[in-house]
Amino acid sequence: MKNRSINIPLIIAYFFILLFLYAAVSKILDFENFQVQIGQSPLLSAYAGIISYSVILVEIVIALLLSFERYRKTGLYASTALMSSFTIYIYLILNYSDFVPCSCGGILEKLGWTEHLIFNLVCVVLGIVAIISEKYCQGNSMRSSVLIILGTNIISIGMVITLFLSSEYIIKKENNFTRRFLLHPVSETNTLTLDNKDYYFAGFNQDTLYLGNRQYPLSLTTTDTALSKIHTSYLQPDHKQLDFKNISVEVKGTHYYVYDGTVPVIFRGNIGSIKAKTISYQDAYFNSLVVLDSTRFAVRTQSAATQNFILGQIDLRKTPKLTMISGILQKQTDGVFDLDGILIGDAAEKELIYTYAYRNEFIVMDNDMKIKQRLHTIDTVRNAQIRSVALSDGSRKMNQPPLKVNSQSFVYRGLLFNHSVLMGKNESKNAWKKADVIDVYQTDAQMYIGSFYIYRKNNKKLKELYVKDHSMYIIQDDLLTRYHLSEQITKYFRKGEAENP
Known part of the structure; x- marks a missing residue:
């Protein structure tokens, strides 16, 4: 019996060496893939670099000790x-993570996370059995071994929990630019092939999606949510002789709006x-517009005094409008390109968002355009990397490609x-060649939810969402x-007030 007990620690040691x-x-x-997997971990992603090397080193060292x-x-x-x-890492993944990443590689790749948990628990038990068996064969007291087992296990578990908590803080608060990819957050349901590539989203009403078209700027196309029916109408503004340069169409409630800030003019028509x-002519020049209601519009325009981009409102009930x-x-360099961005509205929450194009900030x-939050995206570009030159006519041009x-x-x-x-840490270059990435943030707090890929069809990049x-x-x-x-x-x-159609 004692001879068998002597063999147990050796057999288990050989098992751990092989493992x-x-x-x-x-x-x-497959180090690149392993490092990417660590980088996508919801618990350890902020430390993917050092952990990816440390785990391999520790496994080799332990195998040598056992030999x-x-x-x-x-x-x-x-x-x-x-x-x-x-x-404990797998336990935290399964119980305290918003999503579960891909499994590890190798022969264990076929196991699910629950099976991994069971396998690891069995390994822990085998390790304890090997230590106790060795002490039993030597006839020594097991108290010291039990204390060492408890101490080393508590330390190792504590280290993982500490890494988890600090990684969560770094990703969500310190913007270490480590993305966390959600598991199957979107699934494709329908696809519609359009007759050209110049469409953009104009709005939504009831169960109808509206599309505008840069090639046919006075067209308004509708489709149902199943993308099974499509119909195009051609709008007729009451001013047809204007020198339009950049017509856009937006649907809001029971109206659609046609505007061209370079003219400047805003038209309104009833759906159908x-x-x-x-409704507005020569009230304001603008290069971006969001419809707030039937008489109010948020715009981005250019200050005549400074030539810098500036936000404002057109209110048809006021004078001046x-x-x-x-x-x-907030200007950083030239006041034009460094302030470039996207002005969008959250009708359901009655909020406006301005996302800078060249820095990691959204407002x-x-x-009423009163600032509620200045928040940041997870990348680390706080200052716009722009170089521009002022021309003799007062305009500005970039003199090198911006970031x-x-x-x-x-x-x-x-x-x-x-x-x-921008690609984050430990992300697959191959995936970036095949997909576009969407990052999701809350707008009422500095909170990064996660990211996901939209894979390109026929190598076509994402243009509108x-x-x-x-x-x-x-x-x-x-x-x-x-x-x-x-x-x-x-x-x-x-869970705010529902949007009024």
């Missing part, structure tokens, strides 16, 4: 502690009618869906695709 060497070699052979009889006992203690840390009447509001956009305002940060944005029920064009209820709509050149949003995202929707 750790196989795991370490697998990680080394020599003199150090085998130390190796068994270390094996048990390491497997305990792996076990192609006739649009002038345009009110410019200084201090919202949350109420519909763009944010491409497209959409806000709905307190969530900002931001199409970022729109969110309504539990659906996300994407335009990629001439393809319009609808995705279903899972509860991982929709549970963060603010």
Whole structure:
């Protein structure tokens, strides 16, 4: 009986040697993928660099300790502690994470997270059995071994919990630019092939999605939520002789609005009618507009005094109709390109969002353009990397390519869906060649929810995005695709007053 007991620690030691060497070699052979997987971990992503090297080193060192009889006992203690840390990691993933990342590589890739948890627990038990068996065979007191087992396991478990808590803080508060990818947050439901690649989202009403078109600027196209029917109408503004340069169409409630800030003019028509009447003419020049209601509009314009971009409001009930509001956009370099960005509205929450194109900041305002929050995206570009030169006519031109940060944005029920064009730490270059990334943020606090990929169809990049209820709509050149949003995202929707159609 005692001879069998003597063999138990040796057999278990050989098992751990094979396990750790196989795991370490697998990680080394596919190190880039392993580091990416660590980077996507919801618990350890902020420390992906050091952890990816440390885990391999620790596994090799433990395997070496187990290979020599003199150090085998130390190796068994270390094996048990390491497997305990792996076990608590999986437990935290399954119970305290908003999403569950992909499993590890190698032969264990076929196991699910629950099976991994059971396997690791068995390994912990085997390690304890090996230590106790060795003490039993030597006829020594087991008290010291029990204390060492408890101490090493508590330390290893505590280290993982500490890494989890600090990683959460760094990702959500300190903007370490480590993305956390949600597990299956969107699923494709329908795709519609459009007749050209110049469509953009114009709005949503009831169960109808509206599209504008840059190629046919006075057209308004409708489709149902299933993307099964499509119809195009051609609008007729009452001023046809104007020198239009940049016509846009936006649907809000029971009206549609046609505007061109370079003229400047705003038309309004009733949904179902192609006739649009002038409601604003020569009240303000603007280069971006959001419809607040039937008489109020948020705009971005250019100050005549400074030539800098500035936000303001057009209110058709006031005189003068345009009110410019200084201090919202904050100049860093030239006051034009460094202030460039996307002005969007969250009708459900009666908020406005301005997302800078060249820095990691977005501004949350109420519909009166009073600042509620200045928040940041997870990338680290706090200062716009812009170089421009002033021309003799007073205009400015970039004299070198800028570093763009944010491409497209959409806000709905307190969530900002931001199409970022910067790669984060430990992300797969191969994935970035095949997909566009969407980062999701809350707009009432500095809170990063997570990220997900929108894979390109026929290598067509994301051009437009729109969110309504539990659906996300994407335009990629001439393809319009609808995705279903899972509860991982929709549970963060603010439960505010419903949008009045």
